[in-house]
Amino acid sequence: MSSQVIQLYEYHVWANKTVFEHLRKLPEEVWNKEITSVFPSVCQLMSHIYAMDTMWLSVMRERPFNEARELLMRLLDESKMENLEGVEKRFIETENKYRDFLNTCDFEKTIPLAHPVYGSVSTPLSGLVQHVVNHGTYHRGNLTAMLHQLGYSGVPTDYVFYLYTV
Structure with missing residues (x-):
């Protein structure tokens, strides 16, 4: 099980790196260009993925909801206007923290999640890693x-393309 969970997370890392490689090839103004879409800019979308990844790691480390939410809000505020290189650096720092955590955790360990609106649930850590990966794929x-x-193509980041690289 642990190797599957780690491979799933490594797919997430690969997909994010593939996106950053693609974004570096586009004109610089694409990063902060305002757009009427799911997010107001590419920067804010990538900042969201980064901040949520970091927040979920704090949840996996069993930090209280209020602490995780404060972290999320702080990171969103700090990164929402950062340049591409700065946000990419943040991604790399978070990836390293995940690797340290994933290499030592028990994926079957069940942890409680308490949310003021949705209530309480318990889930194994492996399920939260899957959630992080699914969240990134969605965004x-x-x-x-x-x-x-904006007139540009995307880049394929499907799991099967990752499999061809490993």
């Missing part, structure tokens, strides 16, 4: 749509 799809709106 990378949003990114492709946003880039098409």
